[in-house]
Each structure stands twice: as structure tokens, then as C-alpha cells.
Amino acid sequence: MIEKAAMVNQALDSAIPNKAFPQSNRLHDAMHYSLMAGGKRVRPTLCLAACKIAGGLEAWALPAALATEMIHTMSLIHDDLPCMDNDDLRRGKLTCHKAFDEPTAVLAGDALLALAFETASNLSSYPTEVSPDRIARAVGELARCIGTEGLAEGQVVDLECTCVSEQVPLDKLEYIHLHKTAALLEAATVTGAIIGGGSDEQIDQLRGYARSIGLLFQVVDDILDLTKSSEELGKTAGKDLASDKTTYPKLIGLDKSREFVEELLGQAKEQLNGFDPESAAPLVNLANYIAYRQK
Amino acid sequence: MIEKAAMVNQALDSAIPNKAFPQSNRLHDAMHYSLMAGGKRVRPTLCLAACKIAGGLEAWALPAALATEMIHTMSLIHDDLPCMDNDDLRRGKLTCHKAFDEPTAVLAGDALLALAFETASNLSSYPTEVSPDRIARAVGELARCIGTEGLAEGQVVDLECTCVSEQVPLDKLEYIHLHKTAALLEAATVTGAIIGGGSDEQIDQLRGYARSIGLLFQVVDDILDLTKSSEELGKTAGKDLASDKTTYPKLIGLDKSREFVEELLGQAKEQLNGFDPESAAPLVNLANYIAYRQK
Structure with missing residues (x-):
């Protein structure tokens, strides 16, 4: 995964037009700053692995894989804005609107979203x-x-919930996470599978896999926030409790949350039955990584 | 043009998924509010006309035409935000962040941008x-x-200019308008031509046409702001003078600005030479409309 992330990082760096702009490099610099601010590159890795399991070569899906990370970065930039989560730090670095300013952050997000579609639709970058x-289709x-x-x-639904003091019911919490977290992981996986030439049935299975790991990702996040120290996480721990945010441990308890992790992990792996075990291995590893990561 | 706009309006209305959302209709409502808040639908009309002149049927380009209006609406929503132009009114109605709130406006813009690409890339909506x-390619x-x-x-460059009190030089003013206004008009035209099956040469000519009318659009805007009353424009007149904004009349004078309008209109029409006059007629009319409109 580290090897894949390094490869993705290099490709992302080249994907942003690196030229001297005649009037201002501000927009370009803000896009580059946020896109290259680190991150595990889970979405591109998923996309490449899904392309392979569906019958393609990993490299075929690279443009779409880069697009998933650009979309992810856009959503982080916009969610961090003062009018939303109002975060000053992201992965230990200043957020885009802090490093630049608010309008530049809004526009850098827009531009990254557009770059994602420019990159993914570029016929000449695919074999x-x-x-x-x-x-x-991708x-x-x-x-x-x-x-x-x-x-x-x-x-939007998450922000609506933070405006009311009531506890968020379980179905709403799941709705938020399926949209905020799982949807892009799903799109990354399905896009890779489409590009790899997967059958409709394979694509459906991989969609199921991705939805399970999407929810899994969030449940584990909730558990880590509660059980790890800030030093262990490399970011502020206990934020959910401090902000009285509804989480899985809060709603169903820590033990049941851990059981839920195992259940979702099982569901994800089940969807990989029928695929060649060797090409399924990266997706199994990714699911294990998401379930058992310590930060 | 009025007929085309009515058809586009109906299609835009259907393009936004109109369903009851399980948790909240807020995002959907904000998207719908801004997309259906009026407007002359110049970009979709351009796209359809360019498809026809390039050899297709107008209807072929409808999905891409709708996408151009969604992109335009996104840019209006984001440019109106408090951190940018901070406008409360747009076409006589509350701007999105005033009718809803700031986070919803940012996210509605993002969602409209995504809907543009979903609509334009939907294979099954093309013949x-x-x-x-x-x-x-489109x-x-x-x-x-x-x-x-x-x-x-x-x-970004426009905002940088408003932060400094100096007069903006002509090349920078043109750079801003070519990016802020002409680029999307160009994309609308070229996208239509690609879908219509235009040759590379035809696409180049239409690109030139669109860049001329893009700049033309802005020069006329500057002249109208200076010469018409608020009643005639249906919006606040004299805003540029009041805000000490650099405009064409301010830089080169009113007479020279009017000459520039004629020059750009001539350039635009020249690019239509060689096309069948009957299918070129809508693009000639659009150029005349942009040059001689009274508001």
C-alpha cells in the first residue's frame, strides 16, 4: 500500500498543470498544497485494485484513481471551511483557507473537482x-x-444534526456515513471495476464490498477517537466526546461497535468470493487494514 | 431564443432528481432554487446552436447544454458567497446563501458541478x-x-485585483474576462460542435467565435452599467463606478469601448464564414443579441 501511495503521489503531482501562470499562481498553488498535503491514498489504491480484480491491469485505472483523490481533497477543503467544520489543521498542516484564504479555498476545491473530471475523461491517458x-460510464x-x-x-445532513442537540438515531447516522464516506469509496471501487472490464455481476459484488468497508471505515474512526490518545492518532483524540457528536460507540456501546466492525469486515470479504484469490488479495488486505488500523 | 430558453428550463427542471429525500430535502431544494432562478440560458442555447452548425441535430447536445447551465449556476452561487463578492441578490431574488445558508450554498454549488458531469456523461441520454x-471529449x-x-x-485574479487600489492594466482585465466569462461560453460552443460531429477546423473556428463573443459580452456589460439606469437594467446600475472597478470604458473610454464592441462582433461573425448560412443564423443572432442588448 505504501508503494502504491508513492506511485499515486508522483502521478498526482504531475496531474496538476505545473506552469508559471501569467497573472497569479495562487489558485494553482492552493490546489497543489491541499492535494499533496499527505494522506493514505486509500481511494486511488482501491480503484487500482478493483480494476485488477475485474480483469484489467492496475495501470489502466490510474486517471480515474487520481480523480478519486482530487474529489476527496475537494471535499476536505470545503468541509474544513469556517462556515462548515471550521478546522484550522488537517493532517498536521494548516487547512487550505488558513494557508491561503477563504475564497481561494472555495475556488481551489471547485478547480480540483473540475480537474478530477478532466483527468478521468481524458481518452488519451487510457490504453x-x-x-x-x-x-x-466511469x-x-x-x-x-x-x-x-x-x-x-x-x-448537509451531518450539519443539520450538529444544529440540534438531540441524539442522532442510528438510521440517520448510517445515512450520513453511507453518503459522506462510503459513496466515494464505492465510486472509486466501481470506477476501477468498470475500467477493468468487470461484468455487471462483478461490479455489483464490488459495490457491496465497498459499501461495507465504507461504513467500516467510519465505525473504526469512531472507536479510535474514543480509545486512542492524541499522540497515538497524530491528531486530536476525544473530539467526538468533547463536541457531543453522535458516534457508533455512543449509540450502541464500544463492544457492540467492535462486533459491528467484525460483521462489516465479514460482509466485505464475502463479496469477494468467486474472484480469483490472488487478484482479490489487495482488496482483502485493504479491508483488513481499514478494520485493524491503529490510527 | 425565448423558445429555446423555455425548452431548456423544462429540461433543467427534470434533470435535478425530484424525489423526497429520506433525511432532508435541503441540498436538493437549494440546487433547484438556484438553477431555476431565471436567466437567459445563453450557454445552453449556444451549445445547441453549435451542435447544429457542426452537422448534428440540436437535440443531440441537450445533456451537455444542460451541463453548461449547471456549471454557470455553480459559479454564480460560489462567487456570491460572503467571502467573495458578498451579494444578497441575484436576478432580483435572494442569493443561495441568503435563501438557505452558507454551507448549503457551498455544497449546492459542488453538487450542481457534479450533476453537470453526471448529466453530460450519461451515454443513454444521447442518440x-x-x-x-x-x-x-465533450x-x-x-x-x-x-x-x-x-x-x-x-x-481568483479578479479578487486579487479588488484587494489592490491600483487600476488594472488592460491585459489583466482581458485575462480576467477571458477566464471568468469567455471560457465557459467557449466550452459551451465547442462541446456542442464536438457532439455535432464538427471537424477539427470547424471546432477551431467556433472556438474563435466563442472567445470573441465572450469578451464582447463583458465589454457590453461594462457599457450598460455606465449608461443605463437601474430601472432599465432591472438591477443596480453604476455599480462599477461606485466600487471603483476597472472596466473597459474606464480604461479606454466609452467611444473606444463601443468601437471594440463592433470589432469583436465583426471578428465573431468572420469565424462563421464558410458555414451554411442557414445553420449559422442562430449563432449570428446570438452575437448580435449580445452586442446590442439593452440590459
């Missing part, structure tokens, strides 16, 4: 094995996970 | 005459006009 109709899949079916919807 | 590779063209090559770049 001939990947037909234009697969590329158009673009549609990426687009769908951002708006009312994904990131933005999840954030 | 079989439009091949998937044309669709992928998506790339739309993406390119938003970030460092278009809207966001123009807005």
Missing part, C-alpha cells in the same frame, strides 16, 4: 483496451457520488 | 449518432473551463 464508453459513477447521492448530501 | 468518444472540454483555465482562475 486502447479501455473503450470510450467505459470511460464515460465519469458518471464518479459524478454521482458527490451530490445528492453522496458527499454533499452527507455533509 | 446512437453521438459516439462515446465524442461524449468523453466532458473534458467542460471540465477544462472551470479550474486553472477558466472560471476559478478568473475569479
Whole structure:
């Protein structure tokens, strides 16, 4: 995974046009700053692995994989804004609106979103094995996970919940996480599978896998926030308790949350039955990593 | 044009998923509010007309045409935000962040941008005459006009200029307008031409046409702001003078600005030479409309 992340980092760095702009490098610099501010590159790695398990070569899906990280970065920049989560730090560095300013952060997010679609739709960056109709389908899949079916919807409902003091019911909590977290992981996986030439049945299975690890990702996040120190996490621990945020441990308890992790991990792996075990291995490893990570 | 706008309005209304959302209709409502808040639908009309002049049927380009209006609406929502132009009114109605709130406005813009790409990349909404590779190329063209090559770049440089009290030099003013205004008009035109099956040469000519009318659009805007009353414009007149904004009349004078309008209009029409006059007529009319409109 570390090896994949290094490769993705290099490709991301080249994907942002690196030229001297005639009037101002501000927009470019803000995009570059946030995109290269670190991160585990889970979404691109998922996309590449899904392409392989569906019958393609990993490299085929690289443009779409880069797009998933650009979309993810856009959502972090916008969610960090003062009018939303108002965060000054992200991965130990200043957030985009702190390092630059608010308007630049809004516009850098917009520009990264557009760059994602420019990158993913660029026919000439795919090999001939990947037909234009697969590329158009992949673009549609990426687009769908951002708006009312994904990131933005999840954030709007999440913000509505923080405005009321009541505890969030379990179905609403799941709705938020399926939109805020799982939808993009799902799109990354399905996009890779489409580009790799997966059958409809394979794509459905991989969609199920991704939804399970999407929810898993969030439940583990909730557990870590409660059980680890800030030193162990490398970020402020106990934030959820301090802000009285509804989490899985709060709603169903820590033990049941840990059982839920095992259940979701089992569900994810079950969806990989029927695939060649060797090409399924990276996706199994990713699911284990998400479940058992310590930060 | 009025007829076309009515048709586009109906199609836009259907393009936003109109369903009851299980947790909140807020995001959907904000998207719908801003997208349906009026407007002349110049970009979709351009896109449809360019598809026809390039050899297609107008209807072929409808998904891409709708996408151009969604992108335009996103840029208006984000540019109106308190951290940018801080506008309370747009076309006589409350701006999105006033009618809803700031986070919802940021996210509604993001969601409209994503919906644009979902709509434009949807293979099943095009007839079989439009091949998937044309669709992928069109998506790339739309993406390119938003970030460092278009809207966001123009807005960043424009905001930088409003922070300094010096007069903006002519080349910078043109840079801003080519990015903030012309780039999306260009993308609308070129996207239509790609979908219509235009040759590379035709696409180049139409690109030139669109860049001329893009700049034309802005010069006329500057002149109207200076010469018309608020009643005639239906919006606050004299805003540029009041805010000491650099405009064409301010830099080169009113007479020279009017000459520049004629020059740009001539350049635009010249690019239409060689096309069948009957199918070129809508683009000639659009250019005349942009040059001679009274508000």
C-alpha cells in the first residue's frame, strides 16, 4: 500500500498543470498544497485494485484513481471551511483557507473537482483496451457520488444534526456515513471495476464490498477517537466526546461497535468470493487494514 | 431564443432528481432554487446552436447544454458567497446563501458541478449518432473551463485585483474576462460542435467565435452599467463606478469601448464564414443579441 501511495503521489503531482501562470499562481498553488498535503491514498489504491480484480491491469485505472483523490481533497477543503467544520489543521498542516484564504479555498476545491473530471475523461491517458464508453460510464459513477447521492448530501445532513442537540438515531447516522464516506469509496471501487472490464455481476459484488468497508471505515474512526490518545492518532483524540457528536460507540456501546466492525469486515470479504484469490488479495488486505488500523 | 430558453428550463427542471429525500430535502431544494432562478440560458442555447452548425441535430447536445447551465449556476452561487463578492441578490431574488445558508450554498454549488458531469456523461441520454468518444471529449472540454483555465482562475485574479487600489492594466482585465466569462461560453460552443460531429477546423473556428463573443459580452456589460439606469437594467446600475472597478470604458473610454464592441462582433461573425448560412443564423443572432442588448 505504501508503494502504491508513492506511485499515486508522483502521478498526482504531475496531474496538476505545473506552469508559471501569467497573472497569479495562487489558485494553482492552493490546489497543489491541499492535494499533496499527505494522506493514505486509500481511494486511488482501491480503484487500482478493483480494476485488477475485474480483469484489467492496475495501470489502466490510474486517471480515474487520481480523480478519486482530487474529489476527496475537494471535499476536505470545503468541509474544513469556517462556515462548515471550521478546522484550522488537517493532517498536521494548516487547512487550505488558513494557508491561503477563504475564497481561494472555495475556488481551489471547485478547480480540483473540475480537474478530477478532466483527468478521468481524458481518452488519451487510457490504453486502447479501455473503450470510450467505459470511460464515460466511469465519469458518471464518479459524478454521482458527490451530490445528492453522496458527499454533499452527507455533509448537509451531518450539519443539520450538529444544529440540534438531540441524539442522532442510528438510521440517520448510517445515512450520513453511507453518503459522506462510503459513496466515494464505492465510486472509486466501481470506477476501477468498470475500467477493468468487470461484468455487471462483478461490479455489483464490488459495490457491496465497498459499501461495507465504507461504513467500516467510519465505525473504526469512531472507536479510535474514543480509545486512542492524541499522540497515538497524530491528531486530536476525544473530539467526538468533547463536541457531543453522535458516534457508533455512543449509540450502541464500544463492544457492540467492535462486533459491528467484525460483521462489516465479514460482509466485505464475502463479496469477494468467486474472484480469483490472488487478484482479490489487495482488496482483502485493504479491508483488513481499514478494520485493524491503529490510527 | 425565448423558445429555446423555455425548452431548456423544462429540461433543467427534470434533470435535478425530484424525489423526497429520506433525511432532508435541503441540498436538493437549494440546487433547484438556484438553477431555476431565471436567466437567459445563453450557454445552453449556444451549445445547441453549435451542435447544429457542426452537422448534428440540436437535440443531440441537450445533456451537455444542460451541463453548461449547471456549471454557470455553480459559479454564480460560489462567487456570491460572503467571502467573495458578498451579494444578497441575484436576478432580483435572494442569493443561495441568503435563501438557505452558507454551507448549503457551498455544497449546492459542488453538487450542481457534479450533476453537470453526471448529466453530460450519461451515454443513454444521447442518440446512437453521438459516439462515446465524442461524449468523453465533450466532458473534458467542460471540465477544462472551470479550474486553472477558466472560471476559478478568473475569479481568483479578479479578487486579487479588488484587494489592490491600483487600476488594472488592460491585459489583466482581458485575462480576467477571458477566464471568468469567455471560457465557459467557449466550452459551451465547442462541446456542442464536438457532439455535432464538427471537424477539427470547424471546432477551431467556433472556438474563435466563442472567445470573441465572450469578451464582447463583458465589454457590453461594462457599457450598460455606465449608461443605463437601474430601472432599465432591472438591477443596480453604476455599480462599477461606485466600487471603483476597472472596466473597459474606464480604461479606454466609452467611444473606444463601443468601437471594440463592433470589432469583436465583426471578428465573431468572420469565424462563421464558410458555414451554411442557414445553420449559422442562430449563432449570428446570438452575437448580435449580445452586442446590442439593452440590459
